[in-house]
Amino acid sequence: MVLGLQLRMTRFQWFIHLASWGPLAVLVWDYFQKNLTVNPIQAVEQRSGLIALSFLLFSLACTPLNTVFGFRPALQVRRALGLYAFFYATLHFLAFFAWDYGANLNFIWLDISDKRYILVGALALLILIVLALTSTRWSMRKLGKRWKILHQWVYPAAGLVVIHYVWSVKADVRLPIAAGGMLALLLLVRLPPLRRWLSQKRAAWGGRIRSIASSNPPAPEIK
Amino acid sequence: MKAIPSSEITPEHLYRSRRRLLKGAVFAAAAATLAACAPGQSTTPLAAQNSSATPIAAQNPTAGTTPGMTPAATAAATTAMATTDELGAPLTSYKAVTTYNNFYEFGQDKESPAMVSKNFVSSPWQVTIGGLVKKPMTVDVDDLRKKYTQEDRIYRLRCVEAWSMVIPWVGFPLAKLLQEVEPTSDAKYVRFQSLMDPKQFPGQEDSYFQWPYVEGLRLDEAMNELAILATGVYGKPLLPQNGAPVRLVVPWKYGFKSIKSIVKIDLVAEMPKSLWMAAGPNEYGFFANVNPEVSHPRWSQATERRIEEGARRATLKFNGYDAKVSALYQGLDLKKWY
Numbered sequence: 001m002v003l004g005l006q007l008r009m010t011r012f013q014w015f016i017h018l019a020s021w022g023p024l025a026v027l028v029w030d031y032f033q034k035n036l037t038v039n040p041i042q043a044v045e046q047r048s049g050l051i052a053l054s055f056l057l058f059s060l061a062c063t064p065l066n067t068v069f070g071f072r073p074a075l076q077v078r079r080a081l082g083l084y085a086f087f088y089a090t091l092h093f094l095a096f097f098a099w100d101y102g103a104n105l106n107f108i109w110l111d112i113s114d115k116r117y118i119l120v121g122a123l124a125l126l127i128l129i130v131l132a133l134t135s136t137r138w139s140m141r142k143l144g145k146r147w148k149i150l151h152q153w154v155y156p157a158a159g160l161v162v163i164h165y166v167w168s169v170k171a172d173v174r175l176p177i178a179a180g181g182m183l184a185l186l187l188l189v190r191l192p193p194l195r196r197w198l199s200q201k202r203a204a205w206g207g208r209i210r211s212i213a214s215s216n217p218p219a220p221e222i223k
Numbered sequence: 224m225k226a227i228p229s230s231e232i233t234p235e236h237l238y239r240s241r242r243r244l245l246k247g248a249v250f251a252a253a254a255a256t257l258a259a260c261a262p263g264q265s266t267t268p269l270a271a272q273n274s275s276a277t278p279i280a281a282q283n284p285t286a287g288t289t290p291g292m293t294p295a296a297t298a299a300a301t302t303a304m305a306t307t308d309e310l311g312a313p314l315t316s317y318k319a320v321t322t323y324n325n326f327y328e329f330g331q332d333k334e335s336p337a338m339v340s341k342n343f344v345s346s347p348w349q350v351t352i353g354g355l356v357k358k359p360m361t362v363d364v365d366d367l368r369k370k371y372t373q374e375d376r377i378y379r380l381r382c383v384e385a386w387s388m389v390i391p392w393v394g395f396p397l398a399k400l401l402q403e404v405e406p407t408s409d410a411k412y413v414r415f416q417s418l419m420d421p422k423q424f425p426g427q428e429d430s431y432f433q434w435p436y437v438e439g440l441r442l443d444e445a446m447n448e449l450a451i452l453a454t455g456v457y458g459k460p461l462l463p464q465n466g467a468p469v470r471l472v473v474p475w476k477y478g479f480k481s482i483k484s485i486v487k488i489d490l491v492a493e494m495p496k497s498l499w500m501a502a503g504p505n506e507y508g509f510f511a512n513v514n515p516e517v518s519h520p521r522w523s524q525a526t527e528r529r530i531e532e533g534a535r536r537a538t539l540k541f542n543g544y545d546a547k548v549s550a551l552y553q554g555l556d557l558k559k560w561y
Contacts (some may be wrong), residue, residue, distance in 0.1 A: 005503075009560035019224075037322070037323050037333050037334055037531055038316075038322060038323045038530050038531060039323060039333070039386055039528070041528060042384075042386065042528070064335070100528065100535065101526075101535055102533070102534050102535065104534070104535065107525070107526045107535055107537075110523060110525035110526060110537075111523040111525055111526055112521045112523075113520045113523065113560065114518040114522070115518075115521070115523045116521055116522075117521060117522065118522075167521045167522075168521070168522070170383070170384060171499070171502045171503045171506070172431055172432075174431065200479075
């Protein structure tokens with residue numbers, strides 16, 4: 001299933017899929033409207049990277065949205081969001097490799113040999129490729145228990161992406177640090193003690209939250 | 224994406240020789256039309272004072288119309304005046320030069336400076352030159368323009384972020400100003416300071432950086448013939464986003480050294496600490512010479528993207544001004560003194 005598209009999708013899934021193409025549409029629009037400065041290559045590189053990171057964070061937010069807030073539909077879009085993250089990361093890579101460097105391996109080698117941020121970015125992309133390739137139901141069945149361990153590699157991948165971002169900016173690291181903070185938060189709420197504590201809190205708040213979450217009990221962890 | 228078969232790609236040596244032919248033609252045309260076009264450029268008060276038009280471009284390599292040149296190339300050559308740098312690279316457009324700027328005082332993205340600076344007041348404007356000098360002075364920028372012959376200088380600008388432009392500045396050698404104030408024997412460095420005015424420079428509200436912007440040069444660097452104080456670009460007075468009304472241009476160094484909107488120049492004994500040195504001491508050194516062999520700690524400086532050009536190009540040592548500035552750094556470990 002390409003990008004997790006299924007024939008029968010809930011409205012929420014439709015919404016997420018449509019919204020996920022939005023950033024690409026805006027990027028293409030801006031390109032043709034010449035809204036990307038006189039250095040459009042750099043603009044596309046930076047923006048596609050930011051979009052990819054955002055989708056990675058979105059996909060990592062799905063599990064806590066369910067466990068902490070009891071928002072079950074999040075689980076139905078987790079894979080799709082992860083695949084969109086991969087999609088935009090690929091776009092980001094192609095902008096760098098094919099457009100910026102014209103696939104000139106000489107130049108890429110010159111630069112890569114001491115551009116640390118490219119190395120960590122490339123490593124993160126490699127992980128995402130493996131995860132994308134094994135994101136099918138068939139792989140899940142085939143890999144069984146190992147599938148879960150394999151897909152926990154998304155955590156180090158996300159960490160690498162944040163480092164990639166921090167190292168690529170000139171001096172002002174506030175935005176990359178903010179992204180790192182969000183990632184840390186999303187990982188923290190996965191820790192069993194904290195997760196249990198938050199779930200209990202939610203049970204105590206009960207009614208109010210349930211009305212927001214349209215009375216869905218949290219789904220059992222399926223990952 | 225369709226790959227271009229390798230048979231269709233011009234071999235590098237042919238490509239280079241083509242470039243040389245083209246360059247020769249352009250310079251021939253440039254030399255022939257220089258006299259003719261000079262009055263044309265003089266429509267602005269700034270350029271009216273041009274006496275030595277493009278001293279760099281004037282050092283032409285051998286020129287001549289060459290058989291085998293395409294009609295397009297010939298046409299380009301005949302309409303060309305000083306539209307290239309001395310290496311034959313075309314000027315970056317006025318639009319790009321005035322809309323793609325790093326000027327954190329106006330905001331951190333490239334387009335903010337042009338948009339935010341519309342109401343910037345750059346006249347009247349005074350510059351104070353003092354410190355270890357015998358004749359300190361405070362002078363109006365208009366007087367600076369009148370006092371010193373304004374020259375056209377086509378310089379490459381290489382940003383530390385690995386993009387570059389070719390820009391026709393109008394300005395005068397910094398050395399002339401420094402000679403006039405007569406530095407004392409204790410003066411070893413020149414410290415430049417930009418305007419501090421958060422009302423006009425909203426970026427200065429952001430205390431992440433230590434405002435005002437400060438930059439520095441060693442005295443011998445400042446006296447180098449390439450170092451200019453620019454008051455204009457493309458024959459017009461500088462726009463605020465380019466550092467109006469007066470800015471430094473030191474083309475063999477990364478762009479951030481070329482401090483904008485200068486209000487104060489001091490001759491000092493100690494190496495001044497620039498804003499970028501304060502922001503990232505391990506990453507931005509005092510010298511900041513363009514050097515493909517010395518990487519920024521986090522990224523390579525081996526190649527660059529010339530704005531409005533398709534492919535990347537290799538970065539040149541001292542941004543291609545090796546012959547004029549390398550003597551300044553004899554015996555200096557450029558890896559240590561980045």
